[in-house]
Amino acid sequence: MTAPTAVNPSANPSRPASADAVPPGGAPVGAGRVFSLFLFLGALIGLAASAVLTFDKLRILENPSYIPSCNINPVISCGSVMRTEQAEVFGFPNPLIGLAAFGALAAVGAGLLAGAAYRRWFWLGLQAGTLLGVVFVHWLIDQALYEIGALCPYCMVVWATVVLLFWYTTLHNLRTGVIPAGPRMRVVVREAARYHWALPVLWAAVIALLILNRFWSYWSTLL
Structure with missing residues (x-):
């Protein structure tokens, strides 16, 4: 009887499991x-959270x-966050960005579930979009904690x-x-895919520690 293994969302059964599964001749990648x-489900969760934030923001404006x-x-106070300048970085409520971005991602996920495949430029665009999202999110984390x-x-x-x-x-x-990877990088990718859960867990732990440290004066009063 073998031990169960963690499911890797990045795994692609339609292609070889190795990191050197390069799409031939610019063929679409599924x-x-x-x-x-x-x-698809991640986008729906983000979409739902953005919808709630948008609703509450509109109620505050009214x-x-x-x-x-x-x-x-x-x-833990949404109202305090929603009334700040950081909640409208581009001149409109930030959750509207979430509605658009997560809605688009949900459509992409649904297409992939239906068997769609996209060309390399599309995947690179998705990579750039998620990267921009991560940068923006960490700026928001900094603002929420320290400003x-x-x-x-x-x-x-x-x-x-x-x-x-x-x-x-x-x-x-x-x-x-x-994203092209050389021989050495492929080894790193294979190990990262094998322990794909490690980085998200580490990230969550670091954010939790930052929150605990930043608001320790309040948390300590609850002990």
Whole structure:
């Protein structure tokens, strides 16, 4: 009887499992069912969180005294975050970006589940989009912790979703050859794919420690 192994969302059963599965002659690249389903469901989770944030933001604009349901305590307070300049970086509510981006990702995931395959430029565009999302998310994390001094649970759901989508999209692109990798890099990719869960767990642990440290003066009063 063998021990169960973790499922890797970046795995692509339709192609060799190695990192040197380069698409021949620029042929369209598909994705395995696990990654396709992960992309679709992850996008739906991000879309749902963005929709709730958008609804609460609109309610605040209509009624400045409105208190969102996720206002739990002085630290976990969506309203405190939504009323800041950082919540409208580009002149409109940030959740609208989530509605558009996650909606598009859900469509891509649905297409992959239906058997669609996309050319290399499309996958590189998806890689760039998720990379920009990760950069933006970490800027928002910095602002929430050290400038605003409050956390929004739905925002944290979006943070985690974006990081996971970026990570597994990167693994998929490396494994299928969309992002070229030399011999040494292929070894690294194979090991990263084998322990694909390690980086997300490490990221979550670091963010948790930063939150614990930043708001320790409040958490300590609950002990």
